[in-house]
Amino acid sequence: MVGRRLWPILAAVLLVVCVLLSLGTGRVWLNPAVLVDGVFAPKPNLAWLILAELRVPRTILGLMVGATLGLSGAALQGLLRNPLAEPGLLGVSPGAALGAVIAIYFGLSGMLTLATPILGIVGAMAAAWLTLMIGRGGTLTMILAGSAVSGLMLAGVSLALNFAPNPYAAYEITTWLLGSLADRDWGQVTLAAPFILVGWLCLILTVRDIDALTLGEAQAESLGVNIARTRFLALAGTALSVGAATAVTGAIGFIGLLAPHLVRPFVGHQPSRVLLPAAVFGAILLVFADVATRVIPTSQEVKLGVLTSLVGTPFFFWLVAKLRRMSP
Amino acid sequence: MSMMEAHGVSVIRNGRAIVDDVTMTMRDGQFVGLIGPNGAGKSTLMSVLAGLLTPERGAVMFDGAPVTSFDRRELARVRAFLPQNPRAEWPISVERLVALGLTPQLPAFGGLAEEMQARVAAAIEMVDLSDRRDQPATTLSGGELARAMLARALVGDPDTLMADEPLAGLDPRHALDSVGRLRRLADAGKLVIASIHELTLAARYTTHIAVMREGRLVAFGPTAQTLTSALLQDVFEVAACVTDAGTPLAVVDFVPSRPQA
Amino acid sequence: MKLGGRLWTGGAACCCAVLACLAVAASGVTRDQAAEPPGKPMRIMSANMCNDILLLALVPKERIASITYLAHDAVEVLMPGADRGMAINHGLSEEAIRDQPDLILASPWTTPVLRRLAAQVGARIVEVESANSFDDIRRVTLQVGDAVGERARAEALVAEMDRKLAELDRTKPAQPIEVVAWSSGNSVPGAGTLTDEIIRRAGAENLARKLPDSRYSSFGVEELLAARPDAIMRGEDRYNGPALRDAVSEHPVIRKAFAGRRITYPASFYTCGVPQSVEAVRELRAALARVPKGGVTW
Numbered sequence: 001m002v003g004r005r006l007w008p009i010l011a012a013v014l015l016v017v018c019v020l021l022s023l024g025t026g027r028v029w030l031n032p033a034v035l036v037d038g039v040f041a042p043k044p045n046l047a048w049l050i051l052a053e054l055r056v057p058r059t060i061l062g063l064m065v066g067a068t069l070g071l072s073g074a075a076l077q078g079l080l081r082n083p084l085a086e087p088g089l090l091g092v093s094p095g096a097a098l099g100a101v102i103a104i105y106f107g108l109s110g111m112l113t114l115a116t117p118i119l120g121i122v123g124a125m126a127a128a129w130l131t132l133m134i135g136r137g138g139t140l141t142m143i144l145a146g147s148a149v150s151g152l153m154l155a156g157v158s159l160a161l162n163f164a165p166n167p168y169a170a171y172e173i174t175t176w177l178l179g180s181l182a183d184r185d186w187g188q189v190t191l192a193a194p195f196i197l198v199g200w201l202c203l204i205l206t207v208r209d210i211d212a213l214t215l216g217e218a219q220a221e222s223l224g225v226n227i228a229r230t231r232f233l234a235l236a237g238t239a240l241s242v243g244a245a246t247a248v249t250g251a252i253g254f255i256g257l258l259a260p261h262l263v264r265p266f267v268g269h270q271p272s273r274v275l276l277p278a279a280v281f282g283a284i285l286l287v288f289a290d291v292a293t294r295v296i297p298t299s300q301e302v303k304l305g306v307l308t309s310l311v312g313t314p315f316f317f318w319l320v321a322k323l324r325r326m327s328p
Numbered sequence: 329m330s331m332m333e334a335h336g337v338s339v340i341r342n343g344r345a346i347v348d349d350v351t352m353t354m355r356d357g358q359f360v361g362l363i364g365p366n367g368a369g370k371s372t373l374m375s376v377l378a379g380l381l382t383p384e385r386g387a388v389m390f391d392g393a394p395v396t397s398f399d400r401r402e403l404a405r406v407r408a409f410l411p412q413n414p415r416a417e418w419p420i421s422v423e424r425l426v427a428l429g430l431t432p433q434l435p436a437f438g439g440l441a442e443e444m445q446a447r448v449a450a451a452i453e454m455v456d457l458s459d460r461r462d463q464p465a466t467t468l469s470g471g472e473l474a475r476a477m478l479a480r481a482l483v484g485d486p487d488t489l490m491a492d493e494p495l496a497g498l499d500p501r502h503a504l505d506s507v508g509r510l511r512r513l514a515d516a517g518k519l520v521i522a523s524i525h526e527l528t529l530a531a532r533y534t535t536h537i538a539v540m541r542e543g544r545l546v547a548f549g550p551t552a553q554t555l556t557s558a559l560l561q562d563v564f565e566v567a568a569c570v571t572d573a574g575t576p577l578a579v580v581d582f583v584p585s586r587p588q589a
Numbered sequence: 590m591k592l593g594g595r596l597w598t599g600g601a602a603c604c605c606a607v608l609a610c611l612a613v614a615a616s617g618v619t620r621d622q623a624a625e626p627p628g629k630p631m632r633i634m635s636a637n638m639c640n641d642i643l644l645l646a647l648v649p650k651e652r653i654a655s656i657t658y659l660a661h662d663a664v665e666v667l668m669p670g671a672d673r674g675m676a677i678n679h680g681l682s683e684e685a686i687r688d689q690p691d692l693i694l695a696s697p698w699t700t701p702v703l704r705r706l707a708a709q710v711g712a713r714i715v716e717v718e719s720a721n722s723f724d725d726i727r728r729v730t731l732q733v734g735d736a737v738g739e740r741a742r743a744e745a746l747v748a749e750m751d752r753k754l755a756e757l758d759r760t761k762p763a764q765p766i767e768v769v770a771w772s773s774g775n776s777v778p779g780a781g782t783l784t785d786e787i788i789r790r791a792g793a794e795n796l797a798r799k800l801p802d803s804r805y806s807s808f809g810v811e812e813l814l815a816a817r818p819d820a821i822m823r824g825e826d827r828y829n830g831p832a833l834r835d836a837v838s839e840h841p842v843i844r845k846a847f848a849g850r851r852i853t854y855p856a857s858f859y860t861c862g863v864p865q866s867v868e869a870v871r872e873l874r875a876a877l878a879r880v881p882k883g884g885v886t887w
Contacts (some may be wrong), residue, residue, distance in 0.1 A: 002415045028811040044887035050811050053842040081417040113839075183810045185840050205436070214418050215480070219410035221380055223431040224404035269418040269464075301809070 007266040011280050018287040022059040025294045032277040057186045057277040062290045063283040064196050065245040066255055072238045073256030074219040075139035075203045077273030079234045080139055081107020086256040091127040091149030097152045097245035099123020104173050105160045117191050117247040125155055126241020129234055138320030179305020181290050200243025204232045252305045254312025255282050330356045337386035339372050343431040346372045348543035361534035362523040368540040370523040374492050378409040402430035404515055408481035419464035426451050429483040452473035452485035469501030481521050491522040507533045531555055533576035539563055606836055615852035628680055629738035630692035635697040636680045645671050647739045654688040663857035667865055682706045720862020722786050730864055750864040762792040766819040769796035777808040784859045791873035810840050821847050824856030837858045846885050852876040
């Protein structure tokens with residue numbers, strides 16, 4: 001397939017382009033010459049500050065979060081053998097959201113910048129643990145448990161909004177839930193990175209197993225796959241990486257669903273082949289979306305989660321229509 | 329491995345014995361046909377023999393060693409298992425599908441070594457699917473998919489092949505084709521165990537017959553001696569007529585017990 | 590008709606009769622109220638936080654039926670203890686029935702249900718708009734003063750406010766410094782807001798005036814760095830007095846660049862236009878004087 005050879009080149013080019021765009025775009029227009037000058041001029045100067053303290057951490061975070069969502073989506077689709085699976089399915093994202101909302105609700109976010117991400121990670125872990133405990137005993141049970149845990153977490157978020165101490169807290173919670181990468185700093189990068197990297201490791205370790213699962217659970221087990229271990233690794237990897245990612249950015253949907261589908265025409269359907277390309281493409285997608293939020297000329301910032309939903313939903317419809325056509 | 333034994337294997341669910349105290353010894357070179365009415369416990373027994381299900385009582389031994397003592401990947405190298413109606417969940421090519429049979433031999437990361445690619449090609453060749461090697465497995469016909477799955481099972485060169493209803497849904501030509509392959513595998517020295525509903529084919533191609541009813545093993549022995557009309561009548565509760573069991577000309581007929589009014 | 594059918598019909602008829610009686614009784618309650626002659630309102634219900642503060646300043650406690658639950662924090666800052674023992678409302682219709690007010694101070698955002706209910710309960714409803722400038726404050730204070738029958742007190746408050754404003758105008762500092770009221774980029778009050786006027790009267794320049802957009806627009810860290818105001822202001826709901834405090838939840842760049850240049854202000858008095866807002870101008874001026882000279886350096 002021509003696509004297979006083309007893919008790495010295309011990915012590399014898109015990656016470079018999106019990173020450059022991300023470094024060069026912002027609410028304050030600094031033309032590339034000024035930016036480059038800023039790197040070499042005596043620091044600190046405005047261009048350097050904006051670049052090093054704002055745009056670089058934002059870009060890195062965008063790449064990490066996008067890659068996380070893509071990787072986790074591909075791993076879960078492989079594990080569950082379902083093209084509609086995505087990180088939000090197992091309750092992890094809503095759990096992270098609840099953790100972060102608790103931080104905002106009790107005013108902890110005002111006391112410590114990292115309170116929101118830390119509690120978000122705690123929330124994600126708790127949700128994943130709950131799903132694993134309740135969902136023991138099969139893939140279908142795990143999906144249903146994830147659904148139940150999602151419902152519980154979202155109920156908690158609604159409760160917090162209902163009893164918000166004042167309109168400002170409610171506003172802050174709602175805005176956080178919409179998802180954003182704006183004005184993130186190095187502190188959040190260093191907080192999230194270890195969890196994300198360990199999560200990636202867990203997810204990548206499932207690569208052989210999810211390939212074997214193409215044959216169904218019985219044959220995969222006969223080939224030596226420990227399915228309980230695979231489920232655990234996939235869930236733990238998702239909880240760690242997606243939990244940390246959601247904790248610093250808020251709820252960003254559809255990237256985990258889209259990225260694997262967009263790379264399959266290039267790399268084929270074998271789950272092991274989809275993992276890393278989906279991660280790369282997820283990173284590219286998210287950074288492009290983030291650049292778009294900075295460029296769209298509205299007085300209020302378009303939230304990243306809103307943009308990915310608006311663009312992702314039509315794609316979701318298209319995907320369902322395609323699946324309907326393919327089914328007997 | 330040259331010998332597989334089951335000693336007093338029992339599987340109990342909700343107080344009921346799905347498999348009830350089954351003891352049997354099978355050796356390389358045998359093609360064992362497992363027959364019995366629906367719900368007799370054949371699939372459950374096969375899962376236990378494959379080491380995928382732990383029985384409540386009893387044990388399965390491979391060459392004297394309990395199957396539970398084998399590491400998962402070791403076990404995967406020694407025996408291959410095909411469940412009922414195997415299907416491919418993703419539209420990957422036949423070649424990749426067959427290559428999945430080498431999973432136990434593969435390292436955690438990395439592609440297929442040269443030597444392994446050759447084995448995959450040989451397996452595909454053996455089932456006559458070479459011209460379909462790049463076709464997505466989900467677009468294969470029933471017979472072709474069955475052959476592809478068989479190639480997947482055999483590419484790892486296991487000592488034992490266990491197949492649960494490998495002939496289900498196949499037209500006569502492909503069914504004959506498959507059961508003939510299984511017999512040839514047994515003749516080449518492997519142990520083949522397959523549960524079969526097509527009794528005429530079982531009578532023609534198997535070397536041994538194991539008959540189950542309500543979880544119990546009611547008979548086990550060479551086909552010619554074991555597959556009798558009396559046994560079939562007893563087990564299936566239908567009048568049966570078996571001729572020339574154990575030979576290529578065997579025929580198994582069922583006739584209604586009473587002529588319809 | 591079968592027995593079952595008769596029971597159902599009978600039951601339904603009874604329920605209707607009971608409801609009808611209740612309706613008549615309820616309207617009877619409200620109709621009696623409407624018969625009272627109008628005079629100085631003796632049971633005033635305020636359904637808006639800003640009106641709460643005005644009300645507390647204008648009438649004695651005994652004449653207040655209830656104030657909103659949001660008022661407490663602001664009252665603690667301005668007139669501690671003024672709301673002790675006072676009933677609380679959440680702007681709900683049932684509370685209007687419970688409090689039996691004869692005057693309801695509402696805002697343009699009060700629900701239509703409350704308005705309709707006010708008529709039935711026999712309460713006059715006065716809609717008070719929000720104040721976005723000291724002119725507005727003057728107008729609104731007098732409006733509320735008229736409504737509660739305390740015009741004289743209202744005029745006194747306004748006169749006091751005007752006197753202080755004039756004094757502040759006389760002693761305006763020569764060198765205005767640039768500030769912006771910024772809270773992590775959510776929204777920035779620009780021209781046409783009370784915050785803007787307070788800043789101007791305190792003798793500073795509101796950076797947000799230069800923004801082309803509407804009164805509130807988003808303003809991220811990049812814009813803040815590029816604009817480089819001399820100080821940034823942050824509104825606090827629980828305000829313990831003016832301070833040049835560091836907020837930990839800011840971006841590290843902001844924390845470092847604007848260390849010692851952060852002014853907190855009582856959010857309630859900037860969003861609610863009341864005569865006491867003139868004190869906010871005085872406090873802001875004092876805080877501005879303490880901002881280090883020279884611009885922000887990195």
